[in-house]
Amino acid sequence: MPAALASQGQNGGIGPMASTLEVLAHILPARLLKPRVAIVCGSGLSTLASSLRDVVEVPYSSLEGFGKSTVEGHRSALAFGLLGEGNGIPVVAMLGRFHPYEGHSLSTVVYPIRVLARLGVRDIIITNAAGALNPSLDVGTIVSIQDHLAIPNLAGFNPLLGPARPNYPRFLPLSTAYSRPLRRLVFLAAHTLGLPRAALAEGTYAWVSGPSYETPAEGRFLRAAGADVVGMSTVPEVLAAREEGLNVAVLSLVTNKVVIPEYSSVREEVEAELAGKSIQRAKDAEVSHEEVLSVGKQKAEVMKTLVAKLIELIVSEQP
Numbered sequence: 625m626p627a628a629l630a631s632q633g634q635n636g637g638i639g640p641m642a643s644t645l646e647v648l649a650h651i652l653p654a655r656l657l658k659p660r661v662a663i664v665c666g667s668g669l670s671t672l673a674s675s676l677r678d679v680v681e682v683p684y685s686s687l688e689g690f691g692k693s694t695v696e697g698h699r700s701a702l703a704f705g706l707l708g709e710g711n712g713i714p715v716v717a718m719l720g721r722f723h724p725y726e727g728h729s730l731s732t733v734v735y736p737i738r739v740l741a742r743l744g745v746r747d748i749i750i751t752n753a754a755g756a757l758n759p760s761l762d763v764g765t766i767v768s769i770q771d772h773l774a775i776p777n778l779a780g781f782n783p784l785l786g787p788a789r790p791n792y793p794r795f796l797p798l799s800t801a802y803s804r805p806l807r808r809l810v811f812l813a814a815h816t817l818g819l820p821r822a823a824l825a826e827g828t829y830a831w832v833s834g835p836s837y838e839t840p841a842e843g844r845f846l847r848a849a850g851a852d853v854v855g856m857s858t859v860p861e862v863l864a865a866r867e868e869g870l871n872v873a874v875l876s877l878v879t880n881k882v883v884i885p886e887y888s889s890v891r892e893e894v895e896a897e898l899a900g901k902s903i904q905r906a907k908d909a910e911v912s913h914e915e916v917l918s919v920g921k922q923k924a925e926v927m928k929t930l931v932a933k934l935i936e937l938i939v940s941e942q943p
């Protein structure tokens with residue numbers, strides 16, 4: 625293993641880092657070993673890595689410290705490859721992530737992010753599927769995340785909990801967690817690609833633990849608290865990435881509208897029924913993971929093109 629990687633592996637003593645890095649150094653050719661940019665593929669979005677060439681896939685099962693992604697729409701491998709012509713930009717994609725609701729500890733959830741940082745990644749593009757809380761967001765819209773609302777973090781479920789570690793900040797600031805320069809490039813990339821204005825929005829992501837979807841009251845609560853979209857991932861990864869000093873961009877694909885019907889009184893319905901009147905009520909609706917995956921599949925191509933253009937712009941601004 626290259627000495628630089630070996631010494632990084634000991635930094636912080638997080639998990640079996642030295643072993644993970646050693647396996648990667650053994651498997652990967654030199655041109656792929658030091659990725660410049662990382663992508664995390666959300667539910668149904670593993671095809672984001674198909675813009676890469678000369679790909680080497682490393683299954684999570686061969687990397688100590690990695691869990692297994694058990695959610696449909698998530699694979700369990702790192703894909704290392706090159707983007708673009710010539711020498712190409714070395715990129716790594718996480719084909720599948722870990723969620724706490726699968727039973728993974730928060731340190732397992734964020735371990736891959738720490739590995740990517742030690743491989744030399746400087747910018748990370750985290751994608752996810754999310755439900756829209758903001759009624760102006762349509763299914764299929766991509767939302768560039770500018771902030772988050774994480775009730776689990778506020779309530780003591782935070783991947784950074786634990787003893788202070790040398791070379792890591794004890795109190796991580798998050799007011800600039802979502803890199804403004806990268807968010808600028810997201811919108812420039814969309815413009816360069818000629819995407820319609822409505823295809824890309826900006827908003828705040830609410831992190832919930834899942835795996836149950838939100839009740840209508842929870843949806844109303846998160847919306848009233850300022851969130852535009854909601855999902856069960858991403859925030860722990862953002863915290864670890866920021867702790868590791870990476871620049872973070874997050875792109876959420878709206879796969880469904882969170883069901884937030886107006887409060888409707890059954891008593892009034894019964895009283896109306898007894899009085900021989902009828903009340904018009906919106907039909908009951910439910911979200912499903914199948915729906916989430918199907919929108920992911922339909923929109924993966926747009927997301928893939930946007931992510932590829934964003935990476936090109938990142939590297940042309942900061943080679």
Ligand SMILES: O=P(O)(O)O[C@H]1O[C@H](CO)[C@@H](O)[C@H]1O
Nearest residue numbers: 666667752753855856857916
């Ligand atoms: O955030 P990703 O992993 O894209 O997946 C989203 O889709 C699943 C629910 O359908 C949840 O895991 C939610 O977080």
